[in-house]
Amino acid sequence: NAGVTQTPKFRILKIGQSMTLQCTQDMNHNYMYWYRQDPGMGLKLIYYSVGAGITDKGEVPNGYNVSRSTTEDFPLRLELAAPSQTSVYFCASSYSMGQMGTGELFFGEGSRLTVL
Amino acid sequence: SQKIEQNSEALNIQEGKTATLTCNYTNYSPAYLQWYRQDPGRGPVFLILIRENEKEKRKERLKVTFDTTLKQSLFHITASQPADSATYLCAWRGTGGKLIFGQGTELSVKP
Numbered sequence: 001n002a003g004v005t006q007t008p009k010f011r012i013l014k015i016g017q018s019m020t021l022q023c024t025q026d027m028n029h030n031y032m033y034w035y036r037q038d039p040g041m042g043l044k045l046i047y048y049s050v051g052a053g054i055t056d057k058g059e060v061p062n063g064y065n066v067s068r069s070t071t072e073d074f075p076l077r078l079e080l081a082a083p084s085q086t087s088v089y090f091c092a093s094s095y096s097m098g099q100m101g102t103g104e105l106f107f108g109e110g111s112r113l114t115v116l
Numbered sequence: 117s118q119k120i121e122q123n124s125e126a127l128n129i130q131e132g133k134t135a136t137l138t139c140n141y142t143n144y145s146p147a148y149l150q151w152y153r154q155d156p157g158r159g160p161v162f163l164i165l166i167r168e169n170e171k172e173k174r175k176e177r178l179k180v181t182f183d184t185t186l187k188q189s190l191f192h193i194t195a196s197q198p199a200d201s202a203t204y205l206c207a208w209r210g211t212g213g214k215l216i217f218g219q220g221t222e223l224s225v226k227p
Contacts, residue, residue, distance in 0.1 A: 035217075104150065105207075
């Protein structure tokens with residue numbers, strides 16, 4: 001059971017370049033999330049999705065875009081990379097919060113991005 | 117604005133003692149709070165959930181409380197061990213399904 005898989009694990013970008021961080025989950029979760037974590041800081045929500053075709057902004061969406069064409073995949077797009085986007089990016093997924101469930105998030109291993 | 121805050125100062129305790137971490141929230145009333153553990157270089161791992169109608173929840177050496185009057189959740193690790201050293205994060209689910217995290221508290225348990 002792979003869980004949540006993120007690629008790439010590491011990437012160095014030049015200012016102004018674009019790239020896509022890939023995220024795939026095999027647990028049939030309807031909720032998916034992208035967070036960024038700066039050194040010594042907590043997780044900041046970038047975008048999230050409650051199902052295929054539905055996405056919404058989180059706390060820090062500027063400079064990013066997402067799409068959710070399937071239940072399994074939730075890619076994060078950086079269009080014009082800036083040094084401020086240097087961070088570790090985590091993708092996560094969960095079931096919706098049911099009466100008996102915990103709604104716990106399952107996280108990927110992270111993607112470390114450096115913009116120079 | 118809605119905020120969830122944890123003590124940003126690291127907590128250093130001796131092995132065998134009880135570690136107590138705090139999560140405070142303002143300007144909203146979450147239906148539940150979740151607690152996660154994060155090890156360096158890894159993604160967070162879910163530990164325990166407490167709902168607003170549960171004053172206290174236990175799971176092995178973990179105990180979580182939820183005080184809606186004080187707008188606070190306390191997370192306790194009893195009989196702490198060096199292996200408990202990690203960063204602990206609380207989180208709440210806002211409207212529309214988003215899950216917002218506090219900044220985390222680093223716990224260090226010394227032998």
